[in-house]
Amino acid sequence: MEPRRGAASPRTLLPLTSDLPYAWHDIQCRLPRQWTAIANTWTGIIYRWDTPMRIVTPADIQPTVRIANYHRVAPGQSWPNRQIPDLQLILVVTGKCLYLEENNQPLTVEAGSVLCIEPGRRHTFCATVEGLISSIHLELVPEGTWAAGDYRLAPSPERVTSVADFAYLHERFQRLATVYNSYWPYRSEQTAAIAGEIVLILAGQWQKPSGPAFSPRLAEMIRFVRKNLREPLSRRELAHAFGVSPEYINVLFRKELGMTPSAVINRERVMAAYRLLHEQGCSVKEAAYAVGYSDPLYFSRIFKRIFGVPPSQSR
Structure with missing residues (x-):
């Protein structure tokens, strides 16, 4: 033709x-x-x-969960010579597992790590000791498949990821398996939301930063903001406290956080206010004053802009 x-x-x-x-x-x-x-x-x-192949960013993820489980594995239990049709994430909760591909060195997957297996790769997965694992099979977007080469994720998944916040991610895997195996209303929507959060958490670790999350100087400035929420705070106060110009403060925050200093200050204040509302039962006015806002109405506008709901409805 x-x-x-x-x-x-x-x-x-x-x-x-x-x-x-x-x-x-x-x-x-x-x-x-x-x-x-x-x-x-x-x-x-x-x-x-x-x-051409589509490059999917974490912001584009709309996962479809094919399988989600949470189960015990016996020593020596093996899934040999397998080739899966979709992306698989395996969280090793307890124990230790091995991942083997022909002509490649075996990979040890310790407890607290996530193994990512791309579709089409012939491999063997086995447990070396008794333990618990949780597994998800999924596509990351509604249109096309990873196996057919329709899309790839950027940042690229790492084969084995040592999880930074294991307790939280473990709870998310466990919850996903529970919802997947249920007949609850909005089951598909819930599994998509939980799987999306899991991938976003992992993608944050797959992202290869050129250095630390932010510079020591910026970290010190954020600590200063958190310690002085009740005091007047702006880029001018930060500049005076650290002996630099306000323009430098603005450039530093935009470069490392992609946010203005005022946006960061407001975010820190309303997050602290949220904890006061929920953990200490403070009123909206009390929370506003406690984090440095003299006008509770202005505080409520900022709170709603960041959280999507006014403070009176967030409890």
Whole structure:
């Protein structure tokens, strides 16, 4: 079949026969990125015009959960020579597991770590000691599949991730398995929301920063803000306290946090106010004064802008 007029032509038209010396992957590599070959061993190759692979960011994730479970594994229990059709995340809750691919060194997956297995990779997964694992099979977006090459996630998943906040992520995996195995209302929406949160937490660790989360100087400034919420705070006060110019404060916050100093100060104040409302039972006025707002109405506007609801409705 001839490509449509105006479309780029394939480099080489290779007939597909049973004695073709190239693997299917090799044939694909000989074609332009926009072309996908559909094999038919009797009639040759038909070419279809396709869109390039989509790069999915954490903000684009709308997962569909295929399987979610939470179960005990016995020593030596193994899933040999398997090749899965979708992305799999395995949290090792207790115990220790091994992940093996042909021609690669085995990977040890310790308790408190998440193993990410991409579809199509032939592998063996086994437990070396008794333990607990939780597993999720999912697609990250509604359209297309990872296995077909329709999309990839950026940042790229790490094969093994040592979880920073294990207690919370463990609870999320456990909750996802519970909801998945239930018949509760909005079950699909709940599983999508929980799986999305899990992927976002992991993606935050997969993101390779060029250095620390933020500089020691900025960390010191944030500590200063948290310690002095009841005092007048602005970029000018920060500049005076740290012996720099207000313009430097503005540039530093925007560069490292992507936020203005006033946005960070307001966020710190309303987060502290939220804790006062919920943990100490303070009134809206008391919480506003306690975190440095002299006008409770202005405090309520800032609170609603950040949390989406006024403080009177957040309890």
